[in-house]
Amino acid sequence: MTKFSENFLWGGATAANQCEGAWNVDGRGPAMTDVTTGGSVKAHRMVTYIDKDGNPGAMAKMKGGKLPEGAKYAVLDGYYYPNHDGIDFYHRYKEDIALFAEMGFKTFRMSISWSRLYPNGDETEPNQKGIEFYRNVFTELRKHNIEPLVTIWHFDTPLYLEEHYGGWTNRKLIEFFGRFARTCFTEFKGLVKYWLTFNEINNTVMFLELFGNKATDEDYQKAYQTLHYQFVASAHAVKIGHEIDPENKIGCMICGITYYPGSPDPNDILKNRDMWEKGIYYCGDVQCKGKYPTFAQRLWNEHNVKLDITEQDLIDLKEGKVDMYTFSYYMSTMLTTHEVKEKVSGNFSAGAKNPYLTYSDWGWALDPKGLRYYLEMIYDRYELPLMVVENGLGAYDTVEEDGSIHDPYRIDYFREHIKEMGIAVEHGVDLIGFTPWGCIDLVSAGTGEMRKRYGFIYVDKDDEGKGTFNRSRKDSFYWYKKVIASNGTDLD
Ligand code: BGP
Numbered sequence: 001m002t003k004f005s006e007n008f009l010w011g012g013a014t015a016a017n018q019c020e021g022a023w024n025v026d027g028r029g030p031a032m033t034d035v036t037t038g039g040s041v042k043a044h045r046m047v048t049y050i051d052k053d054g055n056p057g058a059m060a061k062m063k064g065g066k067l068p069e070g071a072k073y074a075v076l077d078g079y080y081y082p083n084h085d086g087i088d089f090y091h092r093y094k095e096d097i098a099l100f101a102e103m104g105f106k107t108f109r110m111s112i113s114w115s116r117l118y119p120n121g122d123e124t125e126p127n128q129k130g131i132e133f134y135r136n137v138f139t140e141l142r143k144h145n146i147e148p149l150v151t152i153w154h155f156d157t158p159l160y161l162e163e164h165y166g167g168w169t170n171r172k173l174i175e176f177f178g179r180f181a182r183t184c185f186t187e188f189k190g191l192v193k194y195w196l197t198f199n200e201i202n203n204t205v206m207f208l209e210l211f212g213n214k215a216t217d218e219d220y221q222k223a224y225q226t227l228h229y230q231f232v233a234s235a236h237a238v239k240i241g242h243e244i245d246p247e248n249k250i251g252c253m254i255c256g257i258t259y260y261p262g263s264p265d266p267n268d269i270l271k272n273r274d275m276w277e278k279g280i281y282y283c284g285d286v287q288c289k290g291k292y293p294t295f296a297q298r299l300w301n302e303h304n305v306k307l308d309i310t311e312q313d314l315i316d317l318k319e320g321k322v323d324m325y326t327f328s329y330y331m332s333t334m335l336t337t338h339e340v341k342e343k344v345s346g347n348f349s350a351g352a353k354n355p356y357l358t359y360s361d362w363g364w365a366l367d368p369k370g371l372r373y374y375l376e377m378i379y380d381r382y383e384l385p386l387m388v389v390e391n392g393l394g395a396y397d398t399v400e401e402d403g404s405i406h407d408p409y410r411i412d413y414f415r416e417h418i419k420e421m422g423i424a425v426e427h428g429v430d431l432i433g434f435t436p437w438g439c440i441d442l443v444s445a446g447t448g449e450m451r452k453r454y455g456f457i458y459v460d461k462d463d464e465g466k467g468t469f470n471r472s473r474k475d476s477f478y479w480y481k482k483v484i485a486s487n488g489t490d491l492d
Helices: 089-103 128-143 159-165 172-187 217-244 266-289 295-302 311-319 368-382 408-426 475-485
Strands: 009-013 047-050 056-059 107-111 147-153 194-198 249-261 324-335 386-390 431-434 457-459 471-473
Touching (some): 009 089, 089 471, 089 475, 147 172, 172 194, 194 217, 217 249, 217 311, 249 368, 266 368, 368 408, 408 475
Parallel strands (some): 009 107, 107 147, 147 194, 324 386, 386 431
């Protein structure tokens, strides 16, 4: 008997801004990633602008950098913007989908670029060219019997909305997002059934104090307000999606990190519990249970946060509960109140180093058991179908002289994670799908690098944007194909 259900959705995941390219083609408007430069594990990506006196400038947004008063985001000469051409999925999607089909994908997770459908974000009519592109992609997927799994928002609010409305700190965004979501559900009805509203929605709060950043009460106020508007926007999308097609299955998407206390000191235990609440449960509870958890008030009080929440918002949250819980999982993190001897330092990873784990070249803890822990904890809490919609190892790959790419490290990584998923399923968890991240190499979100590769499929492009963009199969391609064909039983 196989552990995974017969209809288990094996596949892979990507996001529009990291793979489509064609950033200013066919009427698409710019998003934040289009004014974000490349970086590395040591150097943060920069966001570029022209200040009020016309001088060029750049700031590290992830390090807490802010746009100076009066400045405007801008694409500047002398900088490289890796998302502009991504991996050119926009023009090569047929070839890519054929490769996914060759691996036996049952599903493919991708996102819709908001500014491809609504270039500024506040228009009333969508850009037909954008709709046409996604319709073609979904049709192509269906041709290969691949079920699309579509993220509506994957970090790409149109830049215009950031500049003219202050982004998600403005309630107006709920309306604009609602229109965008309605267009997606209407136009792609019958082609798409599985949807995710906001990618890693919890990042807004979870990353506030990462990289040693000190967040102020004002930062918290903005972050919690942003989240509230996104929760309401997500709930509206769920309601609209169900109205348009009751067949739609709509999920939340949480950045899943398994937190461990660094010691049995009750202070560490509490710190750890607080992080689960603030980082993981806060968003999951609102989206799955349709209401704020008890501890929300405590979190707001800690930073004097006063939120704009209306009675109608609370009704909407209740009526817009998600159908499934999906999440990304890359690592666990250890938390302690004690002085830390050895720290982890990588992009998107921080905290005390766990002596029982090894770490990737980007400082991410490799912890397959942490995935099982997360699956079992979350299933118990919500009892909703779960999907692991991102997981994977960002690593340096070497192309041999004959063009082959041997990536046993990636195979080992997946083997161990899939084993743990299998155990969770044996323990009763309703896991319905697995879409490894960057199933085809793409631009890293955190560092903007190409050399941080996740794919089963290699893309010939380097960190200066040079290369043929040709695709080739890594060893892991053949391995994953076997895994899918055996429904997760042949992991050798
Ligand atoms: C998640 C994002 C993805 C993706 C992934 C890997 O946070 O949802 O967009 O990029 O992490 O991160 P990175 O690209 O920094 O290696």
